[in-house]
Amino acid sequence: MGEQITYSISEAIESDVSDLELIYIEKHIFDIIRKLEGSEFLRAELFSYAARINALYMIMRAGSGHLGSSFSSLDIVSWLYLNVIKPSDRYYSSKGHDSPGLYAVHTALGILDFSNIHKLRRFGGLPGHPDIQTPGAFTNTGSLGMGVSKAKGFFIADKLKKRDNGKIYVLTGDGELQEGQFWESLNTISARNDDRLVIIIDHNKVQSDKLVSKVADLGDLEAKFRAFGLDVFRCDGHDLVAFDEMLNTNNGKPKVIIADTIKGKGISFMEHTSMESEFYKYHSGAPNKEEYSLAIKELLLQITRLSNQLNFQQFEVSKVEIEPLTISKTFKKLIPAYSDAIIELAQTYPDIVALDADLVLDTGLIPFKEKFPERFIECGIAEQDMVSQAGTIALGGGLPIVHSFACFLTTRPLEQIYNVSTERSKVIYVGSLAGVLPGGPGHSHQAIHDITYMSSMPKMTSIEPISENQAKEALEWAVKLNSNSTYIRLVSVPIEQCNEIDNLVLQEVGIGAVLTEGSDFTILTCGPILSVQLVKASEILKSKGINIKVIVTPWLNEINLKWLEEVIMDSKGLLVCENHSSKYGFSDFILSKIAETGICKVPNIFKLGVDGIPAYGRPEEVLSYHKLDALSLAEFVLEKVEKN
């Protein structure tokens, strides 16, 4: 990080920011804002605009982060923290991805050490979704729909511990209302009738991909909440006077405030009301530098306006030069390859129906949706509903292909997947964002148990494609050759180019490939992430005179024993490792097979995976923490080889 320079706001507006410069607001400015004389509503508004600058700063530095909902909720969050929340109260966001906004408030108020604004999505810094190890976080969120349930649990604990009765403010998304658990959690609300509960709906109209109304219109939301026994309020979520009035009305019942907000509020071209395409652009990624530059100007103009109204002329802006994010080499991407494959197959197989749970941008389904609108089902954030629908589509003669992030797809609807499997139906499940990378979003989004859950399912074959070729072939195999169900585990992060894996094709069931030859040690793995690291490790080790054999298989619950014997029989030592937990994981599957069949007389056998709670941070930080980067893997082998 370069030296920090401070400007007056007018200088900042006039000067251009270079490609490597970012702007933020120091904590002492927030301290001053809080003490300004004048309207408390204006103060909160100024505070929230300054916080927007910092939230945007964090996202730009991280290269990703949820901008749209941070901005839609920042007025509310600022107001709550400046004027409402008492020490015995709790506030948390059920959706959790609006954390850059929350962190901006927490750092401004000293709840979080201010230096954290430079560490969003970095190891040892701030995770992409809340974690209770971060000061100010009351519970882990990021898996949707859990917020109200969690509040009920806190109330029970408070009663048990005879604690002072603090209020609980739960912010939820509007897309989040598609999750069944949200409604499930309301069932006992009226019976328990705890008026300390305040649910605030950040009704910004846009879910991950597009307008909520285009996915599953919420209908008469007020009537729904009223029917579930809540005291219902509704206001413009950027009108703090109205919002505060509703907060202060107490009818002795648990309360919901539907706050009509604007996604991306504060930057004209990011506001959802100015959306020109079907898809909203600023849900989770970082804007480009041109957009950043324009955005900063707009925010600074708002700040100027508000500062003037509050007679605060000394508003200072800090500018800092950051290290460029290394965008190195050529990358391979599995999602676009998969995206092409499903289109191609759908042309020949008219029974293919693709189902999606509000992640069409991430699961590569836009081309499919455009080409086969009749065979594309947008289920919304409703994984259980999606899988049960897929099951009967299959019973009715269709071939459903179900998409979501692996972390959600293999957990939220697990009972539904089992139910479908007991119907002996053929359903293809495609879980993207699989494995410990990206590490930025944190544990709620890191699928490190999906292999276990899906591979243990009756009548299910699990595959993790290693190359673009294999991503295509895996789907072909699932559609054309497998009469049962298939789980396709897709890594979403770009994969470094690596000659050894780039052109790998899918062999027959249970057979993998040898990536590097070597007689000193053998390593078997699955998936592209560790394959690349292992090829690199083999190069490091070669320079030390050690030659390792690296083997990779796309088949996660099938193994051809003859092949396995052939490739491992001469090993002097064997490591099985995985981009996944090794507790009841892929390694156990392989090692058990080795024990069971007695084919391996290898004296030294080891396993390694993402054990415990996955670390968050940049890819290299996360792999290194779990000792799954090339260097750690090379060291591991070195130690084992030296021992013998």
Add this chain to the structure above:
Amino acid sequence: MGEQITYSISEAIESDVSDLELIYIEKHIFDIIRKLEGSEFLRAELFSYAARINALYMIMRAGSGHLGSSFSSLDIVSWLYLNVIKPSDRYYSSKGHDSPGLYAVHTALGILDFSNIHKLRRFGGLPGHPDIQTPGAFTNTGSLGMGVSKAKGFFIADKLKKRDNGKIYVLTGDGELQEGQFWESLNTISARNDDRLVIIIDHNKVQSDKLVSKVADLGDLEAKFRAFGLDVFRCDGHDLVAFDEMLNTNNGKPKVIIADTIKGKGISFMEHTSMESEFYKYHSGAPNKEEYSLAIKELLLQITRLSNQLNFQQFEVSKVEIEPLTISKTFKKLIPAYSDAIIELAQTYPDIVALDADLVLDTGLIPFKEKFPERFIECGIAEQDMVSQAGTIALGGGLPIVHSFACFLTTRPLEQIYNVSTERSKVIYVGSLAGVLPGGPGHSHQAIHDITYMSSMPKMTSIEPISENQAKEALEWAVKLNSNSTYIRLVSVPIEQCNEIDNLVLQEVGIGAVLTEGSDFTILTCGPILSVQLVKASEILKSKGINIKVIVTPWLNEINLKWLEEVIMDSKGLLVCENHSSKYGFSDFILSKIAETGICKVPNIFKLGVDGIPAYGRPEEVLSYHKLDALSLAEFVLEKVEKN
């Protein structure tokens, strides 16, 4: 089965049924009823009372089955099948446990071969919950809340396949409305606006344990449905004239009919309106013989009344003598032992809070609830909500112990369990009804993946107690000694007395016990069910001169390597088996450990579990099908020993 005798209805009313006699109605009587002249409503009523006799017959023969909801829904189901459903239509029950009633209708109409009425919950007969391999079943249900989602999938398939647009009638429970998926599935209902969907709520007021209103009052149900965009109707579900009128009203919208029914309808003392205690007695078990005798008399009187009204004098009743259910030996039961243990610990640990999901009768929590009403939380059929509440109870300083059937507890809220585990909280999960037994309810209730799901979780130790002692000690260990979370896997079926296991106490973490000594072959297992079978197998084998060593461990994801080495090192052959799937299961955990540590030079290693979709039937039928009964296990060993 003894010889069948036919009586006139008046003879049947006058004669007593002996303890081994049961009464049913032959198919030809139903055929006659359908052709009687007179009111179609009276005909349907008579049909439904005759079907009640057969549903009761099936439940009595099986020794279990869901009586209350079969009876509450039988008028509706009879009407639909006699007068409404066309060949292109589909009917299914989302709750699924009312299947004895449905089977009674299906056998009466020839949709199912009539002989099936003698085979409820028997291997090769009719499963306790619907399975599509049974004629007349459109989808597998029994896991709650999936019905409407499934209908949406059928509609998609019909459109895809350009099929005739049949209607879909989905019956749901009222307790079932507590499941989030139900509401999740309604989100897209109004957008898709398919008026072929008819949801019928069997609003019988009582869920598994008690009155729905005492668990989570449904509030203004009509308003809820209306807010979700459904066309809402409400009527007395036993008033077929009113019901039919509502079926025939079409406003071009998907429809819900709230049918106010009486649980146990038709037998005065089984009707919920005559409930005297908090708990409803006739949800799932079979009545005793006295109750049966009284019930039959009441049903026959109703039939007499209706037959007379329809001028049908030749109504015949068949009586048959059945084999007595073998109630042999002394049994041990883990649930009562657990029940005592939680009370005892709760006296010393004031932070213990017990959470239940509408299975208080089955999870042994009634004594706890009575003793510590303030620390008992009835969550209703809302497992996701329950687990998320448990998580924040733990964060707030409580020690939550979460209860449900293993099949539901480890699947429906799996993402919530992971979320709690990432909070590093201490929560105790107690999954009862674990394993493949009882086999009667069928696959929806057979937990054969719970070990995998829970043992792979970060910061979770899994234990399966083998004896009453161990059930108590497992909970003690979880409460007092484990600083992380614990999963306690409880077998609910009575365990045959077996000296080798009855007094087993809990050793330290990772250490099990040797049940029988022998040098010819070694078998390692977990849990009481297979332990008993293996001790029996050892006796069978002893008589053939083969001595096997049987080892059992309660620790499902911890193993003391020194102990393991000690007990298996001299084995000539080793089998690891489990009352659970061996695909990514306990066996893989053990075998992987053996491979990894190289402690075992055993030449022949095998594994065995409940693989594929679990079979249904009586315990002996199910174990035998999966080759996990004593005889099959002995044969397995014999074959392996002879080979060497």
